[in-house]
Amino acid sequence: MKYCKKCGMPNTRPGIKFNEGGICSACQSFEHRKEIDWKQRYKELEKLCEKYRGMNGTSYDCAIAVSGGKDSHYQVYLMKEVMKMNPILFSVEDNFKMTEAGKHNIKNISEEFGCNIISLKPDIKTQKKLMRYTFEKYGKPTWFIDRLIYTFPMQMALKFNTPLLVYGENVSYEYGGLDYKETYSARNQINNGVASDIDINELLQIEGITEQALDMTKAPSKEELNKLDPMYVSYFLPWNSYKNYQFAKSRGFHDLTHEWNRTHHIENFDQIDTRTYLLHSWLKYPKFGHASATDYAARFVRYGLLKRDEAIQLIKEHDSKLDPKCIQDFIEFAGYSESEFWKIIDNFYNRELFEKNSYGEWVLKNPIWNEK
Numbered sequence: 001m002k003y004c005k006k007c008g009m010p011n012t013r014p015g016i017k018f019n020e021g022g023i024c025s026a027c028q029s030f031e032h033r034k035e036i037d038w039k040q041r042y043k044e045l046e047k048l049c050e051k052y053r054g055m056n057g058t059s060y061d062c063a064i065a066v067s068g069g070k071d072s073h074y075q076v077y078l079m080k081e082v083m084k085m086n087p088i089l090f091s092v093e094d095n096f097k098m099t100e101a102g103k104h105n106i107k108n109i110s111e112e113f114g115c116n117i118i119s120l121k122p123d124i125k126t127q128k129k130l131m132r133y134t135f136e137k138y139g140k141p142t143w144f145i146d147r148l149i150y151t152f153p154m155q156m157a158l159k160f161n162t163p164l165l166v167y168g169e170n171v172s173y174e175y176g177g178l179d180y181k182e183t184y185s186a187r188n189q190i191n192n193g194v195a196s197d198i199d200i201n202e203l204l205q206i207e208g209i210t211e212q213a214l215d216m217t218k219a220p221s222k223e224e225l226n227k228l229d230p231m232y233v234s235y236f237l238p239w240n241s242y243k244n245y246q247f248a249k250s251r252g253f254h255d256l257t258h259e260w261n262r263t264h265h266i267e268n269f270d271q272i273d274t275r276t277y278l279l280h281s282w283l284k285y286p287k288f289g290h291a292s293a294t295d296y297a298a299r300f301v302r303y304g305l306l307k308r309d310e311a312i313q314l315i316k317e318h319d320s321k322l323d324p325k326c327i328q329d330f331i332e333f334a335g336y337s338e339s340e341f342w343k344i345i346d347n348f349y350n351r352e353l354f355e356k357n358s359y360g361e362w363v364l365k366n367p368i369w370n371e372k
């Protein structure tokens, strides 16, 4: 593994690229912000909103895909209060046990900004079957939910005739990944690798999974997609997760303070709605040798909130340590024993990146704290 000289992100992150100086594409995108004429970009956003504002009379003129988190708070504020649009909000609930903060935050968006939210609560029977399959085979336990997070808002935007569909940041561009391109259009988001790589036909082979049950996971056809104008806010305004968090707090957003101190995270404000969902992001650790702690440490270094060596300490302390509460909630929902769970996890440790130490623990062969 090679690590970015600036932020510490390893080159095992899917799709990330390093330049000759050993700097990752996420850091290069961040540097590039200085050269952008943000006033001009803001005008472009105003123009885009103008095009759609009031298009359906007193009905909605844009849609926002929300989770209820800090970024959702910011997006709703931007579209409704700053751009004076009339947004309808679409969210996908994952059916997992919610944290107190999670319950509060989705309610807070509705109460603070006065918006209707249409939530999809997916069919649990199908969810559990798919969860076990995609976890065991691909190490992607929340594939069904992640897929719906992409497809549901698009399907709904078509139904409500709200072409302008608002997303937060272009993850691949901001943090490094596939589909590394700077554009306002979120049309290609479905192909960014999170939920694009399992063939529906394969899932239909699973006993009890029908085409009807998977209908909502279908991406819109090319023709339908052409009717939509999905956009990333991060193209128009310099996106900053920490700033969004501070803003959201000022509007009533709750983090996990006094509720839960997550062992494998270094912050308490991102992806805090349910414990079960976090297994998905942690599974990057055995597969690629880094997970949420590295993601945020690198981001904080870019934002100037941490020094690289401070980030390395945090990564060392947290990244490998999947929180026991995540495991507990996950195995309860999916129906595994703990030993079955660990056996499956064991399969996903990338043998090129990891080896077992004399205690039987998986350890990185080239961790960032031993880099030369």
Ligand SMILES: [Zn+2]
Pocket (backbone or CB within 6 Å): 004, 005, 006, 007, 008, 009, 023, 024, 025, 026, 027, 028, 298
């Ligand atoms: Zn970097």
